[in-house]
Amino acid sequence: MAAKSLDLHTVCRGFEPLNGGTAFRFNPLQSFKFTDSISVQRIFPSHNKAVGRQIICSVSTPSDFARDNVISIVKRPWETADARLVLEDGSIWKAKSFGAKGTQVGEVVFNTSLTGYQEILTDPSYAGQFVLMTNPHIGNTGVNIDDEESNQCFLGGLVIRNLSTCVSNWRSAETLPEYLRKRNVMGIHDVDTRAITRRLREDGSLIGVISTESSKSDDELLNMARSWDIVGMDLISGVTCSEPYEWKDATSAEWDFNSHGKASDKLHVVAYDFGIKHNILRRIASYGCKITVVPSTWPSSEVLKLNPDGVLFSNGPGDPSAVPYAVENVKQVVGKIPVFGICMGHQLLGQALGGKTFKMKFGHHGGNHPVRNLRSGRVEISAQNHNYAVDPATLPEGVEVTHINLNDGTCAGLAFPEMKVMSLQYHPEASPGPHDSDPAFYEFVKLMRENKHIDK
Numbered sequence: 001m002a003a004k005s006l007d008l009h010t011v012c013r014g015f016e017p018l019n020g021g022t023a024f025r026f027n028p029l030q031s032f033k034f035t036d037s038i039s040v041q042r043i044f045p046s047h048n049k050a051v052g053r054q055i056i057c058s059v060s061t062p063s064d065f066a067r068d069n070v071i072s073i074v075k076r077p078w079e080t081a082d083a084r085l086v087l088e089d090g091s092i093w094k095a096k097s098f099g100a101k102g103t104q105v106g107e108v109v110f111n112t113s114l115t116g117y118q119e120i121l122t123d124p125s126y127a128g129q130f131v132l133m134t135n136p137h138i139g140n141t142g143v144n145i146d147d148e149e150s151n152q153c154f155l156g157g158l159v160i161r162n163l164s165t166c167v168s169n170w171r172s173a174e175t176l177p178e179y180l181r182k183r184n185v186m187g188i189h190d191v192d193t194r195a196i197t198r199r200l201r202e203d204g205s206l207i208g209v210i211s212t213e214s215s216k217s218d219d220e221l222l223n224m225a226r227s228w229d230i231v232g233m234d235l236i237s238g239v240t241c242s243e244p245y246e247w248k249d250a251t252s253a254e255w256d257f258n259s260h261g262k263a264s265d266k267l268h269v270v271a272y273d274f275g276i277k278h279n280i281l282r283r284i285a286s287y288g289c290k291i292t293v294v295p296s297t298w299p300s301s302e303v304l305k306l307n308p309d310g311v312l313f314s315n316g317p318g319d320p321s322a323v324p325y326a327v328e329n330v331k332q333v334v335g336k337i338p339v340f341g342i343c344m345g346h347q348l349l350g351q352a353l354g355g356k357t358f359k360m361k362f363g364h365h366g367g368n369h370p371v372r373n374l375r376s377g378r379v380e381i382s383a384q385n386h387n388y389a390v391d392p393a394t395l396p397e398g399v400e401v402t403h404i405n406l407n408d409g410t411c412a413g414l415a416f417p418e419m420k421v422m423s424l425q426y427h428p429e430a431s432p433g434p435h436d437s438d439p440a441f442y443e444f445v446k447l448m449r450e451n452k453h454i455d456k
């Protein structure tokens with residue numbers, strides 16, 4: 001039976017044949033070939049040996065088949081429209097949209113995390129980028145109120161293979177399509193994400209345009225992709241806070257596993273917000289620190305007037321060589337008090353110490369990047385999200401490369417003990433990702449305590 005795509009999304013109950021054949025039986029008279037147009041939602045153990053396991057699946061079928069077999073006919077749980085992703089290399093990828101409508105340009109990067117799409121959507125470091133998830137099934141845990149990494153989605157859009165038709169999670173408050181629509185973020189599905197990932201791995205990150213507007217020709221979208229570039233853009237100014245504020249929330253006891261009993265005298269940390277993720281702030285607060293967050297342009301003289309015990313330079317989007325004002329602020333603080341740089345913060349520190357950054361072929365985005373801590377020899381599986389890296393050959397003497405990425409040998413961490421500097425190219429706060437690198441926050445606390453001679 002040739003399956004045709006329909007407007008109707010049908011949920012069917014069928015039975016897997018006992019002989020392991022490729023046909024699903026939906027009632028004694030009908031069978032359906034296992035093709036791309038059927039997607040299994042749930043499998044129940046067999047109660048009736050004669051018919052095999054019971055399957056609930058969604059099927060795109062000719063309507064007469066649907067009428068005869070469906071247990072419920074529902075509209076797709078999201079509003080859909082045809083969409084296109086046009087890449088600067090001239091390739092055009094047909095898709096369905098499930099978020100905001102319109103036309104958007106951005107750099108396409110692939111993320112290999114299996115879970116955590118909500119934290120990824122709210123990581124401000126993705127501003128200017130489309131995130132393509134290599135995990136083919138997204139949306140199944142919905143969206144909840146706790147996993148936000150910032151107050152907004154700054155990314156250009158989300159590209160996925162298969163959008164889950166049902167949500168199953170005790171924390172879920174809304175569906176992914178609803179969430180994206182409310183935040184005016186584009187999402188497309190039914191895209192061959194594996195093929196695009198292979199292309200990005202071979203050719204490097206590509207600029208693309210996502211559009212739901214049929215009035216725009218392919219050539220128009222291609223021109224748009226080819227005339228835009230993320231290199232050299234200051235994206236931090238679009239995501240930083242506008243005024244300083246205090247951050248108080250620590251990791252809730254339910255989730256905290258590392259900082260118990262280690263909270264100390266109130267150390268005061270000033271955090272430069274280049275696009276800071278909430279979990280960085282929560283992890284520092286969990287060690288009892290008082291935190292003042294300041295905008296990216298806040299003068300270093302004002303920061304030093306607050307007499308902090310340490311300064312954190314946060315993660316943030318875009319090209320680190322395009323924000324000399326931020327490097328200048330970092331320079332003015334370094335050497336005076338302990339500092340910790342994370343991701344963009346690490347890249348700014350690298351430049352402030354005299355080094356240079358470069359753009360990687362396709363960067364590191366995901367929750368499964370092995371990193372070696374060269375001091376301890378320990379390997380950490382880490383959460384990463386960056387397209388640029390510090391070139392260690394450009395750093396002056398005295399700066400130590402403390403971590404390397406084991407996939408490609410790039411610099412993943414720096415220290416300059418003389419200047420009380422530590423930094424990581426990746427995300428010790430995870431969110432999403434493994435917690436192997438969480439002890440880095442305690443390292444920072446220890447650096448501040450040593451500097452105040454608290455431990456002596």
Ligand SMILES: NC(=O)CC[C@H](N)C(=O)O
Pocket residue numbers: 125314315316317318319320342343344345385386387388389
């Ligand atoms: N997560 C981040 O801070 C990203 C850093 C920088 N924007 C990069 O892509 O390399």
